[in-house]
Amino acid sequence: MQKKVRKAIIPAAGLGTRFLPATKAIAKEMLPIVDIPTIQYIIQEAVDSGIEEILIITNSNKHAMENHFDKNYELEERLKESGKLEQVKMIQDIADMANIYYIRQKEPKGLGHAVLCAKSFIGDEPFAVLLGDDVVVNKEGKPALKQLIEQYEQTSASVVGVQTVAKKDVSKYGIVEPSKSHPAKGRLVKLTDMVEKPAVEKAPSQLAVLGRYVLTPEIFELLETQGKGAGGEIQLTDAIKRLLDRQAVYAYDFEGKRYDVGDKFGFIKATIDFALNREDLHDQVNDYIHTLVEKEKAAGLKAVTDGELRRRYWHLDFLASLVGVEEIKADHWSVAFKGHQPKAATLEIVDKVDFDENSEFLDHFSYLKEVAGDIDCKMTIPSPTMLHLICCVRGSESYQPIDRYKNEDDLYHEIALAYQKAIKAFYARGCRYLQFDDTSWGEFCDQSKRDDYASRGLDLDQIAKNYVKMINEALEAKPEDMTITMHICRGNFRSTWFSSGGYEPVAETLFGGCKIDGFFLEYDSDRSGDFKPLRFIKDQKVVLGLVTSKDPQLEDKEEIKERIKEATQYVALDQLCLSPQCGFSSTEEGNISCINIISPSFTSFKTRRTIFPLSFSFQSKESTDQRTGLIPISSSSSSFQSP
Numbered sequence: 001m002q003k004k005v006r007k008a009i010i011p012a013a014g015l016g017t018r019f020l021p022a023t024k025a026i027a028k029e030m031l032p033i034v035d036i037p038t039i040q041y042i043i044q045e046a047v048d049s050g051i052e053e054i055l056i057i058t059n060s061n062k063h064a065m066e067n068h069f070d071k072n073y074e075l076e077e078r079l080k081e082s083g084k085l086e087q088v089k090m091i092q093d094i095a096d097m098a099n100i101y102y103i104r105q106k107e108p109k110g111l112g113h114a115v116l117c118a119k120s121f122i123g124d125e126p127f128a129v130l131l132g133d134d135v136v137v138n139k140e141g142k143p144a145l146k147q148l149i150e151q152y153e154q155t156s157a158s159v160v161g162v163q164t165v166a167k168k169d170v171s172k173y174g175i176v177e178p179s180k181s182h183p184a185k186g187r188l189v190k191l192t193d194m195v196e197k198p199a200v201e202k203a204p205s206q207l208a209v210l211g212r213y214v215l216t217p218e219i220f221e222l223l224e225t226q227g228k229g230a231g232g233e234i235q236l237t238d239a240i241k242r243l244l245d246r247q248a249v250y251a252y253d254f255e256g257k258r259y260d261v262g263d264k265f266g267f268i269k270a271t272i273d274f275a276l277n278r279e280d281l282h283d284q285v286n287d288y289i290h291t292l293v294e295k296e297k298a299a300g301l302k303a304v305t306d307g308e309l310r311r312r313y314w315h316l317d318f319l320a321s322l323v324g325v326e327e328i329k330a331d332h333w334s335v336a337f338k339g340h341q342p343k344a345a346t347l348e349i350v351d352k353v354d355f356d357e358n359s360e361f362l363d364h365f366s367y368l369k370e371v372a373g374d375i376d377c378k379m380t381i382p383s384p385t386m387l388h389l390i391c392c393v394r395g396s397e398s399y400q401p402i403d404r405y406k407n408e409d410d411l412y413h414e415i416a417l418a419y420q421k422a423i424k425a426f427y428a429r430g431c432r433y434l435q436f437d438d439t440s441w442g443e444f445c446d447q448s449k450r451d452d453y454a455s456r457g458l459d460l461d462q463i464a465k466n467y468v469k470m471i472n473e474a475l476e477a478k479p480e481d482m483t484i485t486m487h488i489c490r491g492n493f494r495s496t497w498f499s500s501g502g503y504e505p506v507a508e509t510l511f512g513g514c515k516i517d518g519f520f521l522e523y524d525s526d527r528s529g530d531f532k533p534l535r536f537i538k539d540q541k542v543v544l545g546l547v548t549s550k551d552p553q554l555e556d557k558e559e560i561k562e563r564i565k566e567a568t569q570y571v572a573l574d575q576l577c578l579s580p581q582c583g584f585s586s587t588e589e590g591n592i593s594c595i596n597i598i599s600p601s602f603t604s605f606k607t608r609r610t611i612f613p614l615s616f617s618f619q620s621k622e623s624t625d626q627r628t629g630l631i632p633i634s635s636s637s638s639s640f641q642s643p
Contacts, residue, residue, distance in 0.1 A: 033271050038135060039132055119223075133263075149214055187252055193244065222242045319382055351404075357425055379435070383486060385470065435484070440467065441488045450505065483518075500527040524547060
C-alpha cells in the first residue's frame with residue numbers, strides 16, 4: 001500500500017551571506033516579506049499541502065526561528081492587557097501552525113547533507129523538501145507542493161518541481177533532462193538525467209529544479225555514499241541523478257509565481273507584490289508608485305502606463321469584471337501554447353453582458369491619470385471579440401447559450417453595447433488613448449485551427465465578419481478626440497505562442513472593414529507571413545511589429561530597414577510605424593526574455609507581471625503631446641493622426 005506524504009524537510013542552515021550584514025545576527029529565513037518571516041510562508045504552504053510534521057534543518061545562529069514558532073506567554077499577556085486580542089490570536093495561530101521539529105547541521109556540507117540529517121526523522125516514508133529561498137504563490141490554485149504530492153500519488157515515484165528559466169540562467173540551477181522515449185503527460189515529464197549548474201552550452205533543457213521535491217526514502221542510502229559535487233558540497237541533485245538508475249523519477253512544471261527570496265532583487269519584488277495584495281497596504285504602495293512614475297517622467301518618457309500591474313492575465317481579469325460574466329477554473333487552457341501552459345481558467349456567460357460602471361479598471365486608470373499629471377496615459381483592455389472567442393468558439397463543444405442569447409446576434413450586440421459603455425466611461429475619466437488587445441485574428445489565420453473549427457461546424461469567415469461588425473458597433477461610442485487601436489498577436493507565454501499563419505485569411509475583412517485607428521501587427525518571424533495582406537489597409541496606421549520580445553537577440557538594423565521598404569509596396573511610408581511584435585507576457589507568470597531599453601527612443605515599460613504592447617506617437621486634434629514607445633518610420637510624419 002502506498003504511503004502518504006506526511007513529513008517535510010525545510011533546510012535552513014545556510015549562512016545567508018548574500019544578505020550580509022543583516023544575516024550576521026538574524027537568520028535569512030526570518031527576514032520579513034512585509035511583516036511575515038519568509039519561512040512562515042514556506043511552512044504555510046506545507047501545511048496547506050497536507051503535511052503533518054515538519055523538520056527544519058538549522059545551525060547555531062537560528063534561535064530566532066525556533067522562538068518564532070514557539071509560545072510566548074509574556075507577549076500574549078501584554079497584548080491582552082492592551083486589548084490587542086487580534087494580535088494575540090495571530091501569534092497563537094503561528095505557534096499552532098504545525099508540529100515543527102529542529103535538528104542542527106553541524107557542518108555546512110551542502111543541501112544533500114542537510115537532507116541526510118533528517119534520515120531518522122523520515123524513516124521509510126516518502127517525504128517533501130521545501131527550500132527556504134523559494135516562495136511560490138498560486139492564487140486560487142493548489143500550493144506548489146500539493147501539486148507535486150498529487151503527482152507522487154499517481155506515479156509512486158520521486159517528483160521534482162521545475163519551471164522554465166532563461167537559457168542564460170541555467171548555470172544557476174539544477175537542470176533536468178526529459179526522457180525522449182516517454183512523452184510528457186501535461187506538465188509531468190519522466191527524467192533521464194539531472195545536471196547541477198551546467199554551462200549554458202551544455203544544459204540539457206531549460207527546466208530548472210526550483211525548491212520543491214517529493215522524494216522516496218531510498219534517496220538516503222544514496223546520500224550516505226554521495227561524494228562532493230559542485231562547490232565542493234554534497235549535492236541533492238547528484239543523489240537524485242543516481243536514483244534515476246534505480247527507479248523512475250519525474251519532474252513536474254508546477255503552477256505558481258515563484259519568488260527567489262534568497263536573491264536581493266527577488267526579495268524586493270516579493271515585498272512589493274505582497275504589499276499590493278494587502279488591503280491595509282495597497283493604497284500606501286500606490287502612493288509610492290506615484291514617486292516611481294515621477295522618475296519615469298524625469299527620465300523623459302512621453303507617456304506612462306500602469307504596465308497592467310494589477311492584472312493576472314492580459315484579458316481574463318477585465319472580461320470577468322463585466323456584468324454577466326464569470327471566471328471559472330478549467331482543466332486545461334483554452335488554447336495550447338507550444339510548450340508549457342499557463343494555469344488554466346476560462347469564462348462563462350451567465351447573464352446579460354454589460355459593463356460595470358463601478359469597474360475597478362476605471363479606478364486603475366484614474367489613479368494613473370492622477371499621478372501622471374500632464375503626461376499622456378494609455379489604457380489597454382481585451383477586444384470585444386475575446387469574450388465570444390473564449391466562450392463560443394474555443395469552448396464551442398461545451399458552450400450552452402443562456403436563453404437570452406439563443407440568438408447569437410443578440411450576444412454580439414450586447415457585447416458591443418457593453419464596450420460602448422466602457423469607451424464612454426474611460427473617456428469620462430480622461431482616457432484619450434485606448435487599445436484593444438486581440439488574439440482572435442492570429443488564431444483565425446492558423447490553418448490547423450481553421451480546420452479544427454470547421455470540423456466543429458464553425459464558419460470562421462462569417463465569425464470574422466461578425467467580429468468586425470461588433471467592433472465597429474462598439475466604436476460608435478468613440479469621441480472624435482479619442483484614439484482606439486488594436487494589437488494583434490499569436491500569444492506570448494514563456495517565449496512561446498499558440499498560433500501561426502499569415503494575415504491573408506482575415507485581411508480583407510479586418511483591414512478593409514474595421515474602423516479602428518491603427519493596427520499593431522506581429523511581424524517578427526516567418527509565422528506571421530508576408531506583407532501582402534496589408535494591401536487592404538485603408539487610412540489606418542500600421543505598426544510593424546518587427547522587433548521580437550520572445551528572445552533577447554537584437555535585430556539587425558539593416559534587415560529591419562529592408563523589411564520596412566518591402567512593406568511600403570502595400571502601405572504608404574507615412575502610415576507605418578515600428579514596435580515590438582507583442583508585450584512581454586500573456587500572464588502574470590512572466591516571460592523568459594526581458595528587454596528593458598532597446599534605444600533612447602525605443603523604450604519598454606517593465607513591470608512585475610507584464611510588459612504590454614508599446615504605444616506609438618500620435619497627435620489628436622486637440623493635443624500635440626507625443627505619445628511614447630513607437631518609432632514613426634517617416635521622418636516627415638512623426639505623429640499618429642487621430643481621425
